Amino acid sequence: MGNSQGEEQLAQSAENEAWAQGAVFKSRLWDVNQKSLYLQNNELIAGYLQAPNSALEEKIFWVRNQAFGQENFPIILSIRGGKSCLACSPGSPPELQLENVNISDLCKDKEASTRFTFFVSKKDGIWRFESAAHPGWFLCTSSKANEPIGLINNPGSSHLVDFYFQPES
Numbered sequence: 001m002g003n004s005q006g007e008e009q010l011a012q013s014a015e016n017e018a019w020a021q022g023a024v025f026k027s028r029l030w031d032v033n034q035k036s037l038y039l040q041n042n043e044l045i046a047g048y049l050q051a052p053n054s055a056l057e058e059k060i061f062w063v064r065n066q067a068f069g070q071e072n073f074p075i076i077l078s079i080r081g082g083k084s085c086l087a088c089s090p091g092s093p094p095e096l097q098l099e100n101v102n103i104s105d106l107c108k109d110k111e112a113s114t115r116f117t118f119f120v121s122k123k124d125g126i127w128r129f130e131s132a133a134h135p136g137w138f139l140c141t142s143s144k145a146n147e148p149i150g151l152i153n154n155p156g157s158s159h160l161v162d163f164y165f166q167p168e169s
Helices: 004-020 051-056 110-116
Strands: 025-031 036-040 043-047 060-064 074-079 084-088 096-099 117-123 126-131 138-142 150-152 163-167
Touching: 025 036, 036 051, 043 096, 074 110, 084 110, 110 117
Parallel strands: none
Antiparallel strands: 025 060, 025 163, 036 043, 060 074, 074 084, 074 117, 084 096, 117 126, 126 138, 126 163, 138 150
């Protein structure tokens, strides 16, 4: 019979070490209306992928942004195996972009990585991703299917900011 408390502490210790070393994690991200993310014409789209098209779903690769410290759970999000990162444009209003940058290269320089960083919050299994570069602006999907994901500062019935975020092995 295993020592579950000891195993839990060991797992937590291993996770903390991985975070400290800038480990890249792989997850699945979909909105609360069950829309998955897929790539179309270099845009990340949220839509309903049925069985024959489920292989099109983009997995999200993420790393903790060590430049921001421990507060607010700062992460950088990417697709394509960590080679294409989600970034917030510098203008106003900000727009979400995909940039061909390696995720592992971003988490060391706070200034350079700010527009790639999202503060993550979780409540009751629902996740939100707030832009570090534009406080109050959140990652969102349209309430309509097959629309690009974006950023919004005033969520309502036309945009969703609540997501499910599930680690994959």
